[in-house]
Amino acid sequence: MASEKRVDLDGNPIKPITICMIGAGGFIGSHLCEKLMAETPHKVLALDVYNDKIKHLLEPDSLPWADRIQFHRLNIKNDSRLESLIRMADLTINLAAICTPADYNTRPLDTIYSNFIDAIPVVKYCSGNNKRLIHFSTCEVYGKTIGSFLPKDSPLRQDPAYYVLSENSSPCIFGPIEKQRWSYACAKQLIERLIYAEGAENGMDFTIVRPFNWIGPRMDFIPGIDGPSEGVPRVLACFSNNLLRHEPLKLVDGGQSQRTFIYIKDAIEAVLLMIENPARANGQIFNVGNPNNEVTVKQLAEMMTEVYAKVSGEPSLEKPTIDISSEEFYGVGYDDSDKRIPDMTIINKQLGWNPKTSLWDLLESTLTYQHRTYAEAIKQATAKPAATS
Ligand SMILES: NC(=O)c1ccc[n+]([C@@H]2O[C@H](COP(=O)([O-])OP(=O)(O)OC[C@H]3O[C@@H](n4cnc5c(N)ncnc54)[C@H](O)[C@@H]3O)[C@@H](O)[C@H]2O)c1
Ligand SMILES: O=c1ccn([C@@H]2O[C@H](COP(=O)(O)OP(=O)(O)O[C@H]3OC[C@@H](O)[C@H](O)[C@H]3O)[C@@H](O)[C@H]2O)c(=O)[nH]1
Numbered sequence: 001m002a003s004e005k006r007v008d009l010d011g012n013p014i015k016p017i018t019i020c021m022i023g024a025g026g027f028i029g030s031h032l033c034e035k036l037m038a039e040t041p042h043k044v045l046a047l048d049v050y051n052d053k054i055k056h057l058l059e060p061d062s063l064p065w066a067d068r069i070q071f072h073r074l075n076i077k078n079d080s081r082l083e084s085l086i087r088m089a090d091l092t093i094n095l096a097a098i099c100t101p102a103d104y105n106t107r108p109l110d111t112i113y114s115n116f117i118d119a120i121p122v123v124k125y126c127s128g129n130n131k132r133l134i135h136f137s138t139c140e141v142y143g144k145t146i147g148s149f150l151p152k153d154s155p156l157r158q159d160p161a162y163y164v165l166s167e168n169s170s171p172c173i174f175g176p177i178e179k180q181r182w183s184y185a186c187a188k189q190l191i192e193r194l195i196y197a198e199g200a201e202n203g204m205d206f207t208i209v210r211p212f213n214w215i216g217p218r219m220d221f222i223p224g225i226d227g228p229s230e231g232v233p234r235v236l237a238c239f240s241n242n243l244l245r246h247e248p249l250k251l252v253d254g255g256q257s258q259r260t261f262i263y264i265k266d267a268i269e270a271v272l273l274m275i276e277n278p279a280r281a282n283g284q285i286f287n288v289g290n291p292n293n294e295v296t297v298k299q300l301a302e303m304m305t306e307v308y309a310k311v312s313g314e315p316s317l318e319k320p321t322i323d324i325s326s327e328e329f330y331g332v333g334y335d336d337s338d339k340r341i342p343d344m345t346i347i348n349k350q351l352g353w354n355p356k357t358s359l360w361d362l363l364e365s366t367l368t369y370q371h372r373t374y375a376e377a378i379k380q381a382t383a384k385p386a387a388t389s
Contacts, residue, residue: 006040008277009352016041019275020085022076022122023095025050027219028136028211031268032093033057037065040272044069045085047076048096052226053218077118086125091275093134094122097188100220101181102232105333108183115187120194127198132205132282134274137192139165139212139289139340140185143173148338166343167210167285180333192285199283207274207281212289212342216264216362217369225377232330235259239301240370243308244378248322252329255298255321258339262290263362266355273351280350289342290355293362300359307363312371 006014019036023029025048033054036042046054051071057063058071076082076096086092098107098114119135126133147162156162164170172189174182198204220237221227222244232238242249270288274281295303298321305320326334347353 006276009273009280010277014040014276016043017090017275018043018045018088020045020047020089020092021095022047022092023097023136024048024071025052025054026095027053027216028214028264028268029095030054030057030218031216031264032095032271033069035268035272037063037069040276042068042275045089046071047074047082047085049073049075076122077113082121083125083129086122086131087129089131091132091134092122092126093136093271093275094119095136097136099138099184100232100234101184101334102330104182104184105180106331108180108333111183112187115184116191119191123191123195123198123204126206127202127204130204132207132278133195134207134209134271134281135191135195137188137208137210137285138185139210139287139342140337141172141189141192141210142170142337142340143182143185144175144337145339146171146173160341163339164341164343165287167287167346170343175335178333179335181330181335205278205282207283208285209271209274210285210287210342211262211267212287212340213259213261214264214267214288215261216366217373219264222370222374222378224381225374235297235300236366239304240367240374243304243312243367244370244374245382246314246317248317248320249301249305250324250329251298251301251321252324253326253336254323255301256296257336258294258296259300260289260291260294260340260342261300261359261362262288262293262355263357263365266290266357270347270351270353273353277351284346284350286347286350287342287344288347289340289344290357291341291344292355293359294341295359303359304363304367307360308367308371311364311368312375 008014024046030053098111104111142165145163147157195206199206215236220233222241223229223231239249267288301321305316309316
């Protein structure tokens with residue numbers, strides 16, 4: 001637990017602060033709250049429309065950190081309490097967003113409002129009240145790699161200069177407007193520019209985080225169990241759902257896109273360093289990812305199938321994957337990032353941070369959690385229709 005002796009990276013004692021965390025009830029928020037409660041003396045004002053993923057931190061009242069976390073159920077679109085909560089805190093962390101790709105092309109208005117318009121008051125209140133802001137952006141702001149425009153057989157595709165994504169030098173390359181997939185990336189890019197401008201013109205203290213596919217327990221939902229049956233979560237939950245239901249994993253356009261996946265617990269270490277080392281983090285944009293964990297989506301599906309068989313003790317299907325077109329899976333207007341390797345130079349220099357967990361290990365702990373949490377509920381849900389017929 002928190003001790004007076006905790007020091008920052010420059011050896012100065014860390015003073016307890018109050019954090020206004022918007023979107024605290026989501027995947028990343030729940031892990032960040034857990035870390036802050038278990039390992040620091042900081043207080044959290046946790047804002048969200050939901051609190052299911054942090055219930056274990058809020059109840060019972062006898063929890064050792066009960067007086068350091070306070071949940072406020074509110075929608076930042078239309079709640080006048082927002083400014084006073086930001087004013088009560090030393091630091092605001094904004095995680096609130098629509099951030100599932102299935103929504104970007106089917107609900108582009110909600111996506112743009114959520115990621116740009118709704119974030120504007122948060123930036124304004126922080127700037128106007130001289131409060132520090134840590135804002136969650138995304139690796140999607142890079143869009144496609146320069147290399148993806150080269151001929152397929154060009155040797156330059158192997159040159160990192162054509163695909164490694166660097167905060168201060170890589171361009172942001174999106175598809176045409178009719179490819180509404182990019183509504184999210186574009187809204188995130190504009191809010192980054194607004195925050196950067198508040199820093200440049202009005203001296204606001206800010207840090208921008210660009211997460212590269214953070215994954216782990218409590219990510220999204222399992223359709224039909226703790227989310228809508230027709231809902232499409234991000235790939236970890238889609239594939240977990242298929243494995244739990246003994247269905248083949250669906251590979252969008254053959255699963256050739258590449259991603260680097262990082263364990264949520266590694267990534268949260270980086271966020272804690274940003275929180276506690278403002279002098280090193282202010283004014284920075286940080287990639288947070290694990291460049292060593294790169295796979296194609298097809299390779300991810302194969303590895304998840306193998307790991308799930310191990311942790312569940314159930315044999316895998318003879319044909320564990322099937323191909324599906326992006327139009328059938330996501331609808332019209334979908335497009336994809338081809339490859340995402342984060343440059344780690346800046347975060348390494350400023351915060352001395354490096355990711356640790358291999359893809360196999362993070363999948364093993366995550367799929368153990370998925371199996372323990374959902375296997376029984378799925379069994380019951382799938383048994384029901386048979387029992388009533
Ligand atoms: N998980 C990743 O790998 C990843 C990658 C890139 C970017 N990000 C960014 O990180 C942030 C958090 O992502 P996450 O994975 O935890 O997503 P999440 O959907 O689990 O969490 C977002 C939370 O924000 C809340 N929220 C949304 N709109 C709100 C509103 N108007 N008022 C109050 N609360 C609201 C939601 O209820 C949810 O609990 C997002 O900004 C996302 O764009 C995440
Ligand atoms: O069942 C599925 C689901 C997804 N996929 C593919 O898997 C890849 C990864 O999909 P995800 O749903 O995790 O989302 P993406 O990596 O494309 O975007 C994510 O990136 C970072 C964040 O900003 C967001 O959380 C989200 O936009 C995509 O190529 C997608 O087409 C499948 O092949 N099958």
